[in-house]
Amino acid sequence: MSTNLSGARERFLRAIFERGAEGASTALSRWLGTEVRLIVSAIDQVDLVEASEALGPPDALVAACAMGLVGPLGGSILLAFEDRAGLALADLLLNRPIGTAVEWGEMEESAARETANIVGCSYLNALAAYLPSGPADELAPTPPNLLREFAGSLLQFALMEQAMEFDQVLLARAAFDAGKAGLDLNWTLLLIPDRRSLQALTAELVDDPRTP
Amino acid sequence: MVGNAAASESEIVSVAIGQWAVAAAPSRLRTLLGSCVGVVVYDRKGRVGGLAHIVLPASRGATDHPGKYADTAVPALIAEIERRLGGAAAGRLVAKLAGGASMFPTGAPSPNAAMNIGRLNHEAVETLLAARRIPILARDLGGGGGRNLLFDVASGIVSIRTPGGAERVI
Numbered sequence: 001m002s003t004n005l006s007g008a009r010e011r012f013l014r015a016i017f018e019r020g021a022e023g024a025s026t027a028l029s030r031w032l033g034t035e036v037r038l039i040v041s042a043i044d045q046v047d048l049v050e051a052s053e054a055l056g057p058p059d060a061l062v063a064a065c066a067m068g069l070v071g072p073l074g075g076s077i078l079l080a081f082e083d084r085a086g087l088a089l090a091d092l093l094l095n096r097p098i099g100t101a102v103e104w105g106e107m108e109e110s111a112a113r114e115t116a117n118i119v120g121c122s123y124l125n126a127l128a129a130y131l132p133s134g135p136a137d138e139l140a141p142t143p144p145n146l147l148r149e150f151a152g153s154l155l156q157f158a159l160m161e162q163a164m165e166f167d168q169v170l171l172a173r174a175a176f177d178a179g180k181a182g183l184d185l186n187w188t189l190l191l192i193p194d195r196r197s198l199q200a201l202t203a204e205l206v207d208d209p210r211t212p
Numbered sequence: 213m214v215g216n217a218a219a220s221e222s223e224i225v226s227v228a229i230g231q232w233a234v235a236a237a238p239s240r241l242r243t244l245l246g247s248c249v250g251v252v253v254y255d256r257k258g259r260v261g262g263l264a265h266i267v268l269p270a271s272r273g274a275t276d277h278p279g280k281y282a283d284t285a286v287p288a289l290i291a292e293i294e295r296r297l298g299g300a301a302a303g304r305l306v307a308k309l310a311g312g313a314s315m316f317p318t319g320a321p322s323p324n325a326a327m328n329i330g331r332l333n334h335e336a337v338e339t340l341l342a343a344r345r346i347p348i349l350a351r352d353l354g355g356g357g358g359r360n361l362l363f364d365v366a367s368g369i370v371s372i373r374t375p376g377g378a379e380r381v382i
Contacts, residue, residue, distance in 0.1 A: 048230050048280075049228045049231075052228070052229050052244075058244045059244055059360055061375055061376075066315070066316040068316070076316075145316045147315065147316065147357075148375050148376055149315070149357065149358050149375050150244055150246075150358040150375055152229075152244040152246070152358070153244055153245060153246035153313070153315070153357070153358025153359070153375075154246065154358065155246075156229060156245070156246035156247060156248055156358075157247045157313070157314075157315040157316070160246075160247050160267075160329050163267055163268065163280075164268060164329070167276060167277060
């Protein structure tokens with residue numbers, strides 16, 4: 001089965017995910033004390049094999065903060081990063097020279113989780129305004145779980161809900177861009193709606209007057 | 213043929229999500245598992261074995277992706293092994309299972325579906341193998357982490373590596 005995402009539906013999805021990215025950029029810049037932009041790089045609708053490579057080679061180890069969605073949408077948000085990029089984040093937040101942290105400790109993990117929480121909440125708040133239910137229904141992430149996992153295993157699990165219904169799965173991918181020289185923000189944000197939310201987004205919203 | 217990657221000598225064959233492959237010794241088969249279940253079936257005497265990467269328990273009539281579902285992938289895997297052995301595998305096939313992890317809560321409105329799918333995959337595979345009287349020699353199932361599985365067709369040994377963990381053998 002396919003969701004047949006194309007044309008106006010894809011443009012609509014991109015538009016609402018970009019609203020989410022704008023909201024997250026503002027909040028993240030404030031949190032990090034430096035200008036950071038989230039850029040929606042792709043709305044991918046691909047088969048499971050291709051989707052399992054969205055974070056690089058499937059057997060590569062990545063760190064990721066995984067959050068579920070609570071409210072009018074279901075699914076997952078993953079903030080994934082290589083160790084080096086995650087540790088650089090902790091250094092920035094703790095006002096240490098980038099490169100100080102060389103392994104994950106309590107402070108580093110806490111910094112990653114809190115950042116994921118801020119990105120997730122602000123992304124979803126901005127995005128919720130463009131949902132049919134409107135901003136009245138609070139859309140929020142669950143508390144982040146920090147995992148060190150094979151990239152392919154992580155995606156396999158996150159995409160499972162969609163795979164129950166569809167042969168092709170949809171994920172929205174955003175990359176980070178930092179103005180500050182030397183700050184490695186090689187992070188990836190993935191929003192993976194569950195099948196019910198995906199059907200709602202792709203089937204019901206196309207006639208919405210707010211559709212760009 | 214989709215899902216059926218035949219291996220040449222000494223090769224390591226990667227089995228992608230929702231696919232299956234059969235190979236002869238000395239080839240090895242590998243796959244990466246999260247909530248999916250890896251089904252290894254082999255005939256040690258015939259030195260032929262296969263690996264299926266099961267995503268969901270039941271096809272519900274879908275025919276486009278037989279490797280994705282337990283009820284289509286397991287019969288296809290067994291049929292191909294038996295074909296390679298020219299019917300000589302009767303009563304000699306054995307199996308090993310791995311995977312079926314539940315990694316993190318995925319939130320409302322269907323919070324349990326993804327968390328339970330690993331268990332449902334496992335149950336479906338057990339039922340299918342039991343119906344064919346194929347004994348399961350070892351299981352490495354459940355938990356909260358991924359598995360990198362490598363199956364050596366010659367020995368029947370399945371090596372499992374987890375993120376940050378030591379390699380174990382079943």
